[in-house]
Amino acid sequence: MLSGSLNGKQGEIRHQKGINVSLPLTKMIHSVFLINASGDIFLEKHWKSVVSRSVCDYFFEAQERATEPENVPPVIPTPHHYLISVLRHRIFFVAVIQSEVPPLFVIEFLHRVVDTFQDYFGVCTEAAIKDNVVVVYELLEEMLDNGFPLATESNILKELIKPPTILRTMVNTITGSTNVGEQLPTGQLSVVPWRRTGVKYTNNEAYFDVVEEIDAIIDKSGSTITAEIQGVIDACVKLTGMPDLTLSFMNPRLLDDVSFHPCVRFKRWEAERILSFIPPDGNFRLLSYHVSSQNLVAIPVYVKHNISFREGSFQGHFDLTLWPKQTMGKAVESVLVSSQLPRGVLNTNLSASQGIYTFDPVTKLLSWDVGKINPQKLPSLKGTMSLQAGASKPDENPTINIQFKIQQMAISGLKVNRLDMYGEKYKPFKGIKYMTKAGKFQVRT
């Protein structure tokens, strides 16, 4: 491997020299490399002339310098190229570009690629990509033309290349038929490129999930330093024909900042605060919003904590109690507490009143799967931590990260008023679900 990459590097240099200087620099994405966690390039795709994979050596160098994978700089300049990468599902998607291009353009595109893979294969892992390498290649071919994004709407892509299913794979191997769409896509020509024509369902359904996440930082004393609510409305629309939907809220003024799927008519929102749109077929994110921070955010879970280390005793005291608050009678579920304990901690001896706790002595990560909080019997985790003998008392205090879910409640109080459909005759089945989750919810100790 090592020698291979060295040779490659020379190749890269040679290749570079080969380029005629007078040739104009081509813009946009030149090539993409997929690199797995162990540093192997397992897929490469070039849209213009071939760039030697040795260009990735610069990436590997940067990776080595960064202690954590997420600290690899997203943009790495090399003598002749720039590498722009995103890390998702432990895979680095590295785009090679040659000249000036808005970095977010490339980053956003790479994320769109990942989203598409996920959409096609359910997961976006190295194995899934390798198993579907031909589909992946076909997708990449359609998504970029000469390095410039061509078709990124999942609905257009699905018309071009059908997503693999187990059944289709079997049929294909037996009959030799293809997963490339027989018909040429019309979506690209349509005024609503996100929706394909001729959609048919026997059960017409439209489901909307209002999911809100609370991002909060709670300080030592329990007071809120910052708390804000970020929400999304994810939709799963399976409707026949060309339905035109409008979704209205009881209290649209709550929404402070919004971003829309391109299908939403912006003017209508500006004027009436109504979401009016012809939906894409299937799953999509209709809206993401931010609830104004002027509104006080109800913090549903509080933590009483006492984590202390005594000087000289090589022992630490650990005491953590959770209790729900302001949940409007809804249960707080799927509670997961995690905390990165100081390096000096050797091991822990704790007892949990409910749920299971684990401590990894290598990464020093404590995690406690609490489950559902019963307001009558508050969950707690108590005990001692043993410190490395001879080490001094750690001066840093661990931060506690909490995850939880509350069903059937949007913590901001946002309520959908009604959903109307125009343009089609049938009566669709409509469903709205609310959920509140912890986003980046941290308690400092």
Add this chain to the structure above:
Amino acid sequence: MSSSSAFNDDKGGSSSVGEPEYGHDPASGGIFSSDYKRHDDLKEMLDSNKDSSKLEAMKRIVAMIARGKNASDLFPAVVKNVACKNIEVKKLVYVYLVRYAEEQQDLALLSISTFQRGLKDPNQLIRASALRVLSSIRVTIIVPIMMLAIKEAASDMSPYVRKTAAHAIPKLYSLDPEQKDQLIEVIEKLLADKTTLVAGSVVMAFEEVCPERIDLIHKNYRKLCNLLIDVEEWGQVVIINMLTRYARTQFLNPNINESLLEEGGGGEKTFYGSEEDEDDEEEEKEKKSEAAALAKRKPYVMDPDHRLLLRNTKPLLQSRNAAVVMAVAQLYFHLAPKAEVGVIAKALVRLLRSHSEVQYVVLQNVATMTIKRRGMFEPYLKSFYIRSTDPTQIKVLKLEVLTNLANETNISTILREFQTYIKSMDKDFVAATIQAIGRCATNIGEVRDTCLNGLVQLLSNRDELVVAESVVVIKKLLQMQPEKHSDIIKHMAKLTDNIQVPMARASILWLIGEYCEHVPKIAPDVLRKMAKSFTNEEDIVKLQIINLAAKLYLTNSKQTKLLTQYVLNLAKYDQNYDIRDRARFIRQLIVPTEKCGALSKYAKKLFLALKPAPVLESPFKDRDHFQLGSLSHLLNAKAGGYQELPDWPEAAPDPSVRNVEVPEWTKCSSREKRKEKKVEKPFYSDSEGESGPTESADSESDSASGSESGSGSEESGSGSESEESEEGSESEEEEEEEEGEEKDQKKKKNKEIKKPVQESESENSSEEEERKNERKRRQRKNDSESESEEEEDESESESSQSESEDSDSEAEVKKKKVKTAQTKPPPKPAKTDNKKGKKEMSLLDLDDFEPAPSPQVTPVNNFLSNSLVTDLEGLSLSDNVLSPATISPSSATKSYELLHRITGEGLSVEYCFSRQPFSPDANMVAVQIEFTNNTTNDTKNLHMEDVKLQSGMRVKEFPEIELLPAGETTTAVMGIDFCDSTQAANFQLCTHSRKFFVSIQPPVGELMRPVFLTENEFKKEQGQLMGMNEITEKLMLDVKCRNEHAIVQRVITAANLSRVPCGSDKECRFSGRTVTSSSLVLVTVASKEEGTAQLMVNCEKMVIGTMLVKDILLALTQ
């Protein structure tokens, strides 16, 4: 060979079932032999007749390519399959070709003919794909072929093919830069394209091939601004970035006169307030022409095109695509007046929720922005608070932003946050925090002491890094104001007893040495202690001890002479040669001996020179000379291909370059054309106000005619009606002189008519009769004055002016004007004849111009009207110019442009919906087409061809027109069954020599025909169309539309409906059926107090209903 074939069989058998294989692992067998074998096997599969085995082979080959394995020796075998029928095989072959064609140029040529054939395919998608692959094959020999294909595709009728052509341009350019000039021609052509599909791609090509040719943008600037919101997201990014650069070269710096602007404050703001368009064209023009000259003296005035750009990009801040948001943000940062930049903060903060890579880029840009415009992000301070789970690179950037945001008011909260960060386990981050504290202390005098104290406490931290960083920062801080902080120096001196970190000890010693004058008593004592422990110190500390000794010797030799000598002696025998060297050097320098006179004189200056305090400044300072959001900005280094963001020009270049030539049409038709444009825009563009200014600018170009001012105000009239009405009656006359707007006049006329209607009918009829007669006369006179339709505007304004001077009867003037403006004199008669039939009006009444039917009357279009009208036409008009568009009920018809005079090379074509039943097929909508031959040659054989329709739609072509002599106008009627949809009918309009691609798109109101219902029937039908089929909207009626008349008239103009009698005068009801499916369309407008009203549309076809509501709403509110 025989053995290898056996192997092949094996291989083939197994792989036909399994997954495609990814290349070949060299470890599993002999590299050389098996590679050849494998390829033989693949070749065999490729040669087979079965598509399935071809496909299998191609899949395996593609998998090899994906893994970066060489598959080039398969080229001949693969290229044979380029014409394969199976689409997937074909596609995979394309993938292979594009990858290897460069290496095997000769063989690649074999495939070219296939693509050339594809370029001629009737299917647009196949044409596009052929062009795409052809242009991706990097073979220099085919450059001419590519060039030809691109040129041809650039004028393809399909926008998708044109888009592909735009994509192909940079490909060809990178292959052969020599083609630049020709390519620029193609780019220029494509830039003029009006479809959103093409816009993004062609601007991309422009940016790659000829970014310096900013002049190509002028003519397309306004169009690009207006299309922007409907362009796909990636194209938006490219266009916005390009327009930023463009604006920097063409407009004046909006912040040029910041103080003045601030003084102007509120007033300025409302004047340039968002939706308000400059209502007075003349004023606007003046401004523009003078702007350059006055920029320095007068308060800055923004070019309306500049404003247009800002306004049209703003909604994109709501895009889900981070790159689009960032592009808009940088545009605002670089182009917007200071007061307006704030809007981008919220959107950028939202992006911080996104993936960490996005955060990384956004934070870099925010950091740069916060230096220039701190206030903008201050409200979002807490969004930059750091979480322990953030990656370090994000933490450091957030810290940077927090530091930039710190000011007197928020510093205490920020410092409290910093205190938490210092306890973090991430030591790089802690070090960055300490530096950040240092910077806060430098910038904000009030907290300097607090920060210093805090930092001093950190000196006792256990972590070396923390201490070292603190000492370094303290050192920097003290350097700024040493005299004030002798106590801190004293405190640090005491710390030497405890602090063991060498770096920190060294730093302290340096400080004491540097400021020994401020701590005269302590310094010698510290030296004494250090001398004692000298031998046990680390090297850097030893060096600083020598340093300290030297400095003390120079300032206070009495007390320290012996100590210094002792230290120097110790150093002389140190193990480290650096220290020995230093000792020798210093001894020579400071201890005066007879040998070295010269230098020692300056010893004090050398050692105790005033050292400049280090400046703690943000690494993001002045980064904004790079265009934000660019790669160059991120790297703070110019990336290849980066286009500099030009400085604002001193004086704005001529703004008229952006005017688009519009031929001297009647205003009427140019307005119609705009309407049509709006209809074409399917999505966001449903608001009218948005597109205002451009269009007004468009119409500016017919400035040659005196009516220019009129057409300008016409725009604003439709844009902001309320304003006009506020102007009150005094200005009315003025307005009349200036305005040529049909609508307005109608309104005014309505006012006029309102009275008679409310009074008794009989009285008014005789009055009206008289008036009408007079009008008729005048109209004839007027018409004969005007020689051609084009000139009518001019004549109109002229005559109207003279008339108003006489001003004996205002009403007459107005009415006459309506006549001339609309140029639809005779049609009305027919209609009104019908309408008023009940009232038994005399024939003279036919000439009535009242566009709205009187209440209680159902307007039903009469087929007979045509002949009647023609008769009248013969009576009143001697010229032949009167367009056939006029032969239809005036209130209902608008004509739309089908073919522009310029694009049609002299042939101009307009169409209107005549609202008459199309006799050959009742399910079709009649479209009346008017051809005008503006050339000097005859046009022959006008006919249509190649009709492209959505499924279900049908067209009855108009009969071929054999000859259209030069300068003549003729009409034809065709029928289109739109299937109750507003999809456009596309076809080619052919003459003997040329073909033009045109499309007809109906407004929803034309998809129906009126039916007569009684009140009871209406109610019954309405009762059955409830729920989803009913759409209700509340609206505020336009001031000029608050009587029944006006409402009826406007509704009927908007849609081909008939009035349903109704008992209440507060309600107007209309009914119709869609042309194709005969679905009932019921409209109710119920007016309420103070101009509010409720609009209800019941229609089985919900899309039609929704669209109709929108149209009627627009008609009633404007």
